[in-house]
Amino acid sequence: MSALVLAQLHERRRSLLSWGLPIGLWSAFVVAIYPSVEDALGKAVASYPEALKQAFGIAELTSVEQYLNAEMLSLIVPLAVGYLAVRSVASGLSGAAESGRLDVLLSAPISRRRLVASGFSATAIELAAVLLASLLITMLGSLFAGAGLSFTRTLAGFANVWPLALLFAALGIVVTSRSLHTAAVTGSVAGILVAMYVADLVGRLDPSLDWVRYGSVFRYYGRAIEDGIDPFSFLGVTVVAIAVAGLGAVLFDRRDLAS
Amino acid sequence: MAVIETEGLSKLYGAHRGIEDVTVAVEAGEVFAFLGPNGAGKTTTIRTLLDLLHPSAGSARIFGLDSHRDSVAIRARLGNLPGDFGYGKRTSGREAIALLARLRGVASLGRAEELARRFRADLDRPLGELSRGNRQKVGLITALFHSPELLILDEPTSGLDPLMQEEFLALVREERERGCAVFLSSHELDEVERICDRVGIVRDGRLVAVERVADLLAKTVERRKVEVEFADPVELERVRAMPGVVAAEYAQPTLEGVFLTYYRGEREGEERGEG
Numbered sequence: 001m002s003a004l005v006l007a008q009l010h011e012r013r014r015s016l017l018s019w020g021l022p023i024g025l026w027s028a029f030v031v032a033i034y035p036s037v038e039d040a041l042g043k044a045v046a047s048y049p050e051a052l053k054q055a056f057g058i059a060e061l062t063s064v065e066q067y068l069n070a071e072m073l074s075l076i077v078p079l080a081v082g083y084l085a086v087r088s089v090a091s092g093l094s095g096a097a098e099s100g101r102l103d104v105l106l107s108a109p110i111s112r113r114r115l116v117a118s119g120f121s122a123t124a125i126e127l128a129a130v131l132l133a134s135l136l137i138t139m140l141g142s143l144f145a146g147a148g149l150s151f152t153r154t155l156a157g158f159a160n161v162w163p164l165a166l167l168f169a170a171l172g173i174v175v176t177s178r179s180l181h182t183a184a185v186t187g188s189v190a191g192i193l194v195a196m197y198v199a200d201l202v203g204r205l206d207p208s209l210d211w212v213r214y215g216s217v218f219r220y221y222g223r224a225i226e227d228g229i230d231p232f233s234f235l236g237v238t239v240v241a242i243a244v245a246g247l248g249a250v251l252f253d254r255r256d257l258a259s
Numbered sequence: 260m261a262v263i264e265t266e267g268l269s270k271l272y273g274a275h276r277g278i279e280d281v282t283v284a285v286e287a288g289e290v291f292a293f294l295g296p297n298g299a300g301k302t303t304t305i306r307t308l309l310d311l312l313h314p315s316a317g318s319a320r321i322f323g324l325d326s327h328r329d330s331v332a333i334r335a336r337l338g339n340l341p342g343d344f345g346y347g348k349r350t351s352g353r354e355a356i357a358l359l360a361r362l363r364g365v366a367s368l369g370r371a372e373e374l375a376r377r378f379r380a381d382l383d384r385p386l387g388e389l390s391r392g393n394r395q396k397v398g399l400i401t402a403l404f405h406s407p408e409l410l411i412l413d414e415p416t417s418g419l420d421p422l423m424q425e426e427f428l429a430l431v432r433e434e435r436e437r438g439c440a441v442f443l444s445s446h447e448l449d450e451v452e453r454i455c456d457r458v459g460i461v462r463d464g465r466l467v468a469v470e471r472v473a474d475l476l477a478k479t480v481e482r483r484k485v486e487v488e489f490a491d492p493v494e495l496e497r498v499r500a501m502p503g504v505v506a507a508e509y510a511q512p513t514l515e516g517v518f519l520t521y522y523r524g525e526r527e528g529e530e531r532g533e534g
Contacts, residue, residue, distance in 0.1 A: 007354075099348070100341060100343060100344060101347050104344070104346055104398075105359075106309070106334070107337075107339035107341075107401070108359050108362040109332070109334045109335035109362065109363065110334075111330075254313075256311070257306070258272075
């Protein structure tokens with residue numbers, strides 16, 4: 001692994017505590033309370049409007065996996081980890097420009113494209129580590145509460161967030177090629193993240209607007225914890241994320257880095 | 260072959276001027292200073308040489324290589340101190356230098372340690388806890404630790420105390436003797452006069468003069484002011500009567516002079532093991 005990737009991972013080691021731990025604890029709590037709310041949930045869900053159930057992917061809540069998906073994996077985890085992805089690439093590039101670190105690193109014999117690639121790779125590893133930590137804490141919660149959560153299905157659910165978050169990291173690189181202000185990069189890509197989620201939601205609520213879902217990566221997200229990972233979507237989104245990051249690297253290479 | 264060679268180098272920021280038609284050459288073993296007020300275009304020139312900014316027109320060649328196309332190969336052979344050195348608040352100088360050493364393929368940090376002792380730099384504290392001057396010392400070490408063939412330094416003594424400024428000037432002389440070319444920008448005309456072989460004066464983005472320091476002073480100054488320190492009191496009349504002397508007067512000691520005398524004495528004492 002390159003020195004640049006290792007250095008960035010070292011700087012971001014706190015992510016496990018500040019992101020992996022809270023997401024994991026929240027998910028563990030959701031899983032732990034499932035046995036005590038299981039019966040009440042069934043009755044409540046039955047009374048929900050059909051469109052609402054379809055929109056939020058909660059056709060029925062008869063298993064702890066379905067409950068974890070409805071409470072965490074359909075909204076909170078992808079939005080939170082997607083935001084973390086944007087924040088990470090933004091701090092690695094625009095944040096480095098603001099602190100002066102970019103000037104120092106680019107005094108060394110490394111190309112800008114290599115710098116971007118190392119930032120993207122470090123973010124990919126960081127996201128995987130945060131999701132793994134969340135998964136393990138969730139499984140511990142299930143173990144202590146006796147909720148019977150399936151490891152392989154939960155692994156699929158958390159792993160499925162990775163390519164989606166990676167795409168937002170890649171979009172962060174593209175925006176960095178236009179602005180070196182961390183707040184501007186983070187804010188604009190976080191806006192795209194929310195807009196894509198809303199577009200997907202609207203398309204699911206109103207079938208006549210289904211076409212808007214094609215502009216959202218959430219269309220390809222699915223419910224991996226229930227249905228397993230769709231390899232086509234997983235690989236497709238990953239390849240698109242890498243391609244977008246590559247485009248971002250080319251654009252970043254062409255821009256001026258003013259002091 | 261010149262180490263740095265620019266030909267009509269220009270950089271425009273939209274409608275705003277950065278630098279215009281800058282043509283200059285810097286030889287190996289030469290200390291060249293870029294002089295000018297804030298906003299004159301000194302930093303723009305440096306950032307264009309380093310490929311951080313892309314020129315609007317003209318070209319820059321370093322070690323005979325194109326500053327944009329071959330920038331990675333060029334940066335392997337140079338050391339750079341940015342105008343406002345920063346890295347990250349939590350990172351220590353030692354961590355930053357260790358990463359740069361890995362990127363440069365430098366196995367030993369011996370030279371960095373030696374420079375840290377010389378500049379009295381604290382490499383173990385996070386950079387965010389250091390004063391501007393102490394951060395600048397770390398920045399100078401990052402520029403120098405790999406013994407580059409070319410040093411590009413933007414306001415190198417900014418924030419340094421007079422003692423460290425003296426140490427820096429001594430170091431630049433040593434680098435020049437080693438054959439290293441030094442391209443620096445500075446506001447400190449006194450230090451430029453003391454160490455630079457040639458200066459380029461930049462005004463409103465244009466290079467208006469490139470001269471040897473001695474020639475520039477000879478052209479513009481007909482009278483020389485010389486400070487002489489005598490061991491014993493002298494009669495001013497006898498000095499005034501010497502051939503070529505126009506005027507002679509006693510000068511009050513300056514604070515800088517007293518400060519440097521005091522610290523030089525203290526350092527010499529330390530070196531003798533008295534401290």
